[in-house]
Amino acid sequence: KRGISAQIVHGDPALRPIPYQVALNLxxxxxxxxxxGGTIIGRNFVLTAMHCFDQNPYQMFTVAAGAYTIVQTKSETGSTQLRRIKRLHFPLGYNNRTRAYQRRSEKSNDIAIIELDEPFEFNENVGPACLPNAEQMPRSGCLISGWGKVESLKYPRVLQRATVSVFPLEECGYDLTYLNANMVCAGGNNKDSCQADSGGPLVCEHFGKAVVVGITSWGKGCGLDKVYGVYTNVHFYLDF
Incomplete structure (x- = not known):
């Protein structure tokens, strides 16, 4: 299962900030x-994984956009914009009293929408990804990204990225009883996300636009042969 400190495995440094990518800092x-991690979907809204808040309330987090180096995620330096969380929106099943996410099954409904205390200012370094079209979900030309640990188990100095493809559930490498329609899997060539990348984007290019199709959720190990990472299927939650 993906824990709270993930990594982009067998990826490469991004060349600059990825506009829709945010860091959730505790x-x-x-x-x-x-x-x-998380994905900007509007000036006031960020898409992420609900399990990121299993251990700590949302009031203990900042949201950093426009950052490139890991140092830039910690303060408003360079192109970084820092915000606090005003409200957390989530599917039915989250227990406010205990802050424990009660899933229908162990790994289902791992999605949350962060409402910010003030809007981001969009520019060349900060901007949204598109939500998927209700009729079609892109499956190729996809990108995962984040500041999680790399193969050396150290945190990278700069934002990492890797190109992956989306696969049918029956090709994910898991017993199908652990998977359902609100999940997608992605990977290829041992490229994978892992723990501190949790909540981060699986974004695919579709007609020249960056479309967020998944949210980093869970998986078995990191970068294993023919065992792909599992992501929350954003398309499934368009009515959420």
Whole structure:
């Protein structure tokens, strides 16, 4: 299962900030620590994984957009914009009293929409990904990204990215009893996301636009042969 500190495995450094990519930082003793990722879908809204908040309330997080280096995610330096979370929107099943996510099955409905305390200012370094079309979901030309640990188990200095493809559920490499229609799997050539990339984007190009089709959720190991990462299927939640 993907934990709270993930990695892009067998990826490469991004050349610049990825406009829709955000870092969710947990504030501990005044320090911002990389905890999860997310995808900008509007000036006030970010898409992420609900399990990122299993252990800590949303009030303990900052949201950083426009960052390239891991240092830039921690403060408003360079192109970085920092925001706090005003409200967290999630599917039925989340228990506000315990902050524990009650899934229909162990790994289902791993999605949340962050509402920011103030809007992002869109520019060349900060901007949204599109939501998928109700009739069609792109499956190739896809990108995963984040600041999670790399193969050396150290955090990278700069944002990492990897090109992957989306596969049918029966090709994911798991017992199908663990999978359902609200999930997609993606990978190829041992490229994968892992724990501190949780909540981050699986974005595919569709007619020249970046379309968010998945949210980094869980998987078995990282970058294994013919065992792909599992992502929340954004298309399934268009009415959420």
């Amino acid at each position: 504030i501990i003793d005044g320090e911002n620590l990389i905890w999860c």
